[in-house]
Amino acid sequence: MKTIFISGASQGIGLAIARVFHAAGxxxxxxxxxxxxLAEAAAEMPGLHTYVCDMSDKAAVKALAAQLNDRYGALDVLVNNAGVFLPGKIHEEDDEVFETQISTNLHSAYYLTKGVLPLMQATKSGTIVNICSIASIMAYAAGGSYAISKFALLGFSKSLREEMKEFGIRVLSILPGAVKTASWDGVDLPDERFIPAEDIGKLVYDLYSLSGRTVVEDLVVRPFMGDI
Ligand SMILES: NC(=O)c1ccc[n+]([C@@H]2O[C@H](COP(=O)([O-])OP(=O)(O)OC[C@H]3O[C@@H](n4cnc5c(N)ncnc54)[C@H](OP(=O)(O)O)[C@@H]3O)[C@@H](O)[C@H]2O)c1
Known part of the structure; x- marks a missing residue:
């Protein structure tokens, strides 16, 4: 059986990705x-394995990677999805806003990937998906440190892609615009202005399913009517 690990997936985009891969066996x-x-997700998906882990904590992430290696061996798919959006402006926000987003959105992916990579490299196969953002390529006034973290995550993804070519590991970056999740709670806009999270789930599965000869490198996905 093939194995996928998704960080930050008890709701939202991560959960939507989990559902599609679970349905695919x-x-x-x-x-x-x-x-x-996590328990709610496990109740919904028989056989789902769940881990309590704060992905902003380097030691916890390294311990998680060791657990994954022991239990599954080489992962077939790793999705670096854990992330937090704290709107703000660089010139106004507290230092903690910067530090929390860098550790949750960037360090998480860096340390988890480095922890599970050696086994994937040994099998010369696998797919790594980094959930970036439109904020990885576009600056906007309330982007603050979120944009810094997501620009950096895209840089991580691009660099890793080049490094992993010789190991047969595909590295994809998905750059969504507004996706209807709890991240947007309190924003008074109709559902029609958002990408459904299910679409990102389907998309990740479809990109994974392409031949190993193909990689969709950095994919921009927007709400049909454009950015919010
Ligand atoms: N929604 C959008 O419009 C949008 C657009 C572009 C990119 N993205 C990116 O997509 C990813 C998922 O976003 P989402 O909107 O689906 O978020 P969400 O609905 O808020 O869900 C975030 C998930 O990550 C977990 N999480 C948060 N902080 C964590 C941490 N420190 N350690 C481990 N797990 C953590 C949450 O569970 P716990 O709180 O229990 O930890 C939850 O399961 C993020 O990287 C986000 O930046 C979202």
Whole structure:
């Protein structure tokens, strides 16, 4: 059975990706900080493996990677999805806003990937998907440190792609615009202005399913009516 691990997947985009791969017969493993929502996901998807892990904590991420290596061996698919959006402006925000987003959105992917890569490199196969953002390529006034973290995540993804070519590992970056998730709670706009999270789930599965001879490198996905 093929194995996928998705970080930050007890709700939102990560959960949508988990659902599609679960339906396709994968062993799906996910993490989040909150045990309650992980349990809800496990109740919905028989056989789902869940891990409580704060992905902003380097030591916890390294311990998680060791657990994944022991339990699954080389992952077939790794999705670096865990992330937090704290709107703000660089010149106004507290230092913690910067530090939290860099550790949650960037360090998480860096350390988890480095932890599981050696086994994937040994098999000379696998797919790594980094959930970036439109904010990885576009600056906007309320982007603040979120944009810094997502620009950097795209840089990580592009560099890793080049490094992994000789190991047969595909590295994809998905750059979504506004996706209807809890991240947008309190924003008074109709659902029609958002990408459904299910579409990102389907997209990741379809890109994974392409021949190993093909990689969709950095994919921009927008709401049909454009950015919010
Ligand atoms: N929604 C959008 O419009 C949009 C657009 C572009 C990119 N993205 C990116 O897509 C990813 C998912 O976003 P989303 O909108 O689906 O978010 P979401 O609905 O807020 O869900 C975030 C998930 O990540 C987990 N999480 C948050 N912080 C974590 C941490 N420190 N350690 C482990 N798990 C953590 C959450 O569970 P716990 O809180 O229990 O930990 C939850 O399961 C993020 O990287 C985001 O930047 C989102």
């Amino acid at each position: 994968f062993q799906v493993a996910i993490c989040a900080r909150g045990a309650e929502k």
